[in-house]
Amino acid sequence: MKPRRKKDTKKPAVSRGANQHLSQRDDCARVMRELEAVGKTCPDKDPLVEQLRKCPETFVAGEMLGKMFDSLKYNRANSENDERLIPPAGIVFPLV
Amino acid sequence: MQVTVPQIKGIRWRYCERWDEEPAAKLGMSLLRLGICSPADWAGSAVDFVERGFKRLAQVNGIDEVRKVWEGDIRILDHTFEQSERERYEGRAEIDNSAQSLFLVADFSGAASIPIGATLSVLERAHKRLPAAFFVAFRHCLAKWMLVYDYDAATEHAEILMCDREAAELADSIYPKVAPSLPACLRDRLTMNPRYACSLLRAMQPKLGPSRARDLVSHLLELWNHSAGYSHHWPHRLIRRIPGLDDYLEECDGIGPGCLLNWYENDPIGACCDEEMEYIGQNGPLAPCILRVIRLDRPKKNLDQQLGRLFEYIAAMIRSLACAAKIVEIMRELYDEYQRQHRLKSGLPTQSSTPDLRDEQL
Numbered sequence: 001m002k003p004r005r006k007k008d009t010k011k012p013a014v015s016r017g018a019n020q021h022l023s024q025r026d027d028c029a030r031v032m033r034e035l036e037a038v039g040k041t042c043p044d045k046d047p048l049v050e051q052l053r054k055c056p057e058t059f060v061a062g063e064m065l066g067k068m069f070d071s072l073k074y075n076r077a078n079s080e081n082d083e084r085l086i087p088p089a090g091i092v093f094p095l096v
Numbered sequence: 097m098q099v100t101v102p103q104i105k106g107i108r109w110r111y112c113e114r115w116d117e118e119p120a121a122k123l124g125m126s127l128l129r130l131g132i133c134s135p136a137d138w139a140g141s142a143v144d145f146v147e148r149g150f151k152r153l154a155q156v157n158g159i160d161e162v163r164k165v166w167e168g169d170i171r172i173l174d175h176t177f178e179q180s181e182r183e184r185y186e187g188r189a190e191i192d193n194s195a196q197s198l199f200l201v202a203d204f205s206g207a208a209s210i211p212i213g214a215t216l217s218v219l220e221r222a223h224k225r226l227p228a229a230f231f232v233a234f235r236h237c238l239a240k241w242m243l244v245y246d247y248d249a250a251t252e253h254a255e256i257l258m259c260d261r262e263a264a265e266l267a268d269s270i271y272p273k274v275a276p277s278l279p280a281c282l283r284d285r286l287t288m289n290p291r292y293a294c295s296l297l298r299a300m301q302p303k304l305g306p307s308r309a310r311d312l313v314s315h316l317l318e319l320w321n322h323s324a325g326y327s328h329h330w331p332h333r334l335i336r337r338i339p340g341l342d343d344y345l346e347e348c349d350g351i352g353p354g355c356l357l358n359w360y361e362n363d364p365i366g367a368c369c370d371e372e373m374e375y376i377g378q379n380g381p382l383a384p385c386i387l388r389v390i391r392l393d394r395p396k397k398n399l400d401q402q403l404g405r406l407f408e409y410i411a412a413m414i415r416s417l418a419c420a421a422k423i424v425e426i427m428r429e430l431y432d433e434y435q436r437q438h439r440l441k442s443g444l445p446t447q448s449s450t451p452d453l454r455d456e457q458l
Contacts, residue, residue, distance in 0.1 A: 027135035031128060031145075038121035038142050 117142045119174055119195045122392045124149075126403045129396075146172070157411045158418030165421035166242075166354060167206035168385075170410060173199050176331075176338060176387065196393040197338075200406060202386035202413070204242055204354035207369065208424065213279065213359035214434035215312065215427045220281050222300075222309040228285035229296040234316055235357060236290035238420060240323045241413050242354025242385055247286070250274045250358075250368035273364040294320050312426055319419040326412055331387035338389065348383035350376050355424075360431070386413075 052059045120142035127133040133149030150172070174195040212234075216227040238244050254271035266272050278286075297313050297320075304310040335342045358365035376382065388406060392399065 024135070028128060031135045031138040032125060034138060034140075035121045035125045035128070035142060035145070038117050 116174070119198055119392055120146050122399075123172070123198065123390070123403070126396075126399050127407075129400055130404055130407070132407055153407060153411060154414055157414040159414055161418035161421050162414055165208050165424045166204065166417050167208065168202065168204035168354065170200070170202045170413070172390075173201055175199070176201070176341060176344070176384075196391070198390040198392060200386070200388040200390065200410070201384045202241075203382070203384045204352050207245060207353045207373070208355040209361065209366075210355050210357045210424050210427060211360050211363075211431045212357060212427055213363075214430040216279055216281055216359075217434075218430055219309050219312070222304055222307065224281070225285075225296060226300060226309065226313075227279070227281040228288055229293040229300070230312065230316060231282055232286065232288045232290055232293040233297060233320060234420075234423065236293070237316070237319045237323045237416065238355060238357070240326055240328050241416060243351050244355055244357055245353040245365075245369045245372075246357040247274075247278060247365055249353075250365040253368045253372060254364075270364050270367045274368060277359060277364050279359060308426060308430065312423060315419055315423045315426070319416055319423065322412055322416040322419055326409060326416075329386045329388050329409075331383050334387055334389055345383055347380045349378065349380040351383050351385050352376065354385065360434075 124133060124142045124145045127146060127149050128135070132153055133145055137145050137148040137152075139145070154170075174197075176199050212231065216231065219226040219230050235244055235246060251274050254274040258266060258269075258271045261269075294317070297317060301310065301313045301317065304313060331341065331345055335345070353369070356366060356369045358369070360366075388409070390402065390406060394402065
């Protein structure tokens with residue numbers, strides 16, 4: 001009987017299906033960690049707070065826009081007693 | 097003038113407060129374990145995460161079909177009572193911890209018009225006992241998910257208002273016309289046991305040839321299966337579990353019906369419903385149609401079981417309403433056919449329905 005040569009097949013250590021399964025499990029674990037961290041994040045590490053710290057003018061501009069939208073929302077656009085909104089000098093509305 | 101506004105990159109369009117995000121995160125973790133939410137739903141906000149899972153569940157179970165007929169909302173809230181924005185903020189300022197309970201609230205903002213008269217005639221031609229079995233089973237299934245304004249509700253309303261009035265006063269009134277409006281095929285059969293009605297439908301279905309009657313019975317049996325094992329969660333069922341709910345419901349001015357199940361448009365039942373709807377909600381807020389509570393402060397396993405049951409309830413509600421919508425659409429077609437024939441025979445123009453009762457939105 002002629003000996004049959006065993007085919008040299010290289011099986012991957014982990015099949016594609018199993019890879020997908022592992023990746024899904026990792027994704028689940030990552031999202032679970034993110035959800036667990038909700039409400040526990042230190043404000044200093046919040047990316048939004050960090051960016052505002054670097055550019056405080058943005059906060060002033062945002063606050064100003066918020067007040068403008070509020071005045072439109074509550075129909076106070078023509079009120080004379082409203083405080084005057086002054087943007088941070090030279091950054092928000094640079095003069096041409 | 098050149099306007100430059102500083103831009104912060106990588107910031108989401110919507111931010112929720114800690115009071116919203118924390119309970120949503122607890123809910124989200126459980127929904128992720130249950131497979132209702134998936135990792136792909138995560139975009140940085142727990143509220144958005146839950147919303148995506150919830151919307152997908154609604155989509156899969158047929159919310160688009162539901163929207164063709166029913167008008168209302170299914171919501172998950174952290175408060176049971178109607179509150180203004182200010183009241184909500186003031187309430188939150190007083191508590192340090194986020195909500196430990198969430199509420200599933202479902203209510204109908206409009207009553208879908210279901211003129212069943214023409215359908216009953218079609219069913220009667222197939223079998224004389226079919227109309228009663230169909231009516232009883234259909235009403236029973238709808239009542240699991242909504243308040244149904246029907247012949248019984250109109251009769252009660254008419255009887256109360258006829259109580260102290262003289263016969264002369266009632267000569268031109270609609271109230272004495274409500275009771276006799278009951279079609280002959282339903283007389284003495286409205287008290288039929290819904291289970292018996294369903295068994296009659298099951299027995300008759302194979303004998304019906306391909307027809308509208310067969311389609312209606314098949315959809316109704318499907319609706320029966322979707323709603324089997326569920327009951328209506330009226331808000332008063334939670335009175336002992338939610339402090340203050342009793343007082344709130346006392347102040348409420350009723351519950352808005354999900355549908356008007358009458359014989360024909362503009363009939364005495366419709367007139368009674370219009371009359372009641374004119375005043376409902378004037379003396380207080382409307383109570384929710386369905387109210388269920390979610391306790392977030394439970395151990396993981398218990399919370400998952402609780403939410404699994406709750407979301408299966410929501411899915412069953414949507415599947416049932418989608419199935420009921422198919423039935424209502426056939427009924428409306430039959431009614432429109434009846435109207436066309438009736439108009440040709442009588443030569444009288446038909447009146448259009450009240451727009452708010454035939455509004456097809458959700």
